[in-house]
Amino acid sequence: MIREGKFTILETRGAVAQITINRPEKRNALNRDAIREILAVFEELRGNDEIAVVLTTGAGDVAYCAGRDLSEFPTEGGHGRGRDRRQEPRAYHVAEAIRTFPKVTIAVVNGFCLGGGITLLLPHDLAIASDKAIFGLPEIMRGFLPYPIIATMFKTLIPTKLAFELILTGKNWDAKKSMDAGLINRVVPHDQLRLEAWRWGGRIGRGAPKRLLIVQ
Numbered sequence: 175m176i177r178e179g180k181f182t183i184l185e186t187r188g189a190v191a192q193i194t195i196n197r198p199e200k201r202n203a204l205n206r207d208a209i210r211e212i213l214a215v216f217e218e219l220r221g222n223d224e225i226a227v228v229l230t231t232g233a234g235d236v237a238y239c240a241g242r243d244l245s246e247f248p249t250e251g252g253h254g255r256g257r258d259r260r261q262e263p264r265a266y267h268v269a270e271a272i273r274t275f276p277k278v279t280i281a282v283v284n285g286f287c288l289g290g291g292i293t294l295l296l297p298h299d300l301a302i303a304s305d306k307a308i309f310g311l312p313e314i315m316r317g318f319l320p321y322p323i324i325a326t327m328f329k330t331l332i333p334t335k336l337a338f339e340l341i342l343t344g345k346n347w348d349a350k351k352s353m354d355a356g357l358i359n360r361v362v363p364h365d366q367l368r369l370e371a372w373r374w375g376g377r378i379g380r381g382a383p384k385r386l387l388i389v390q
Contacts, residue, residue: 241289
């Protein structure tokens, strides 16, 4: 079954579902409406007892998620123009939904995974990446640091010095270095990524409980 929303594509095969961020023209960057839609799909799958594994990926062959859509910010005049931005959906809201999701989650990283893309990646239970995937936190190059909650989560998942290297230099890592650091589990040839991800999800789905009791 395949269902297309405005910013996402939901596909299910047996016990496995895949959420695709569908903004390839923006390198799958997250705007507010895309975040709301992703959250809604996760909430729908949370209550679907037929699904045991959820994959996330990005549309196209260039990016998993290139981060937050920065084109939204200049329209707010620097002060939100009366909008309470604390109430707006953020990438870390999706990260929290993934972190507490009661089923196995697998990130399928098909290209650039930057900024907010790393925010989405970190709380997944597992991650598989293309050999062309690129990982990075460019925030420091723009004069600020990642959200503290994300930086803290990052340091708990990989060695502290490697975490600080990525956070403080803004330099990107390739797939091999990211796997060596423990950020991802597997690297496969780019043209085999999607097939291998579905196979991996299917194998896990056959043995996984419909609700995963382990919460990070």
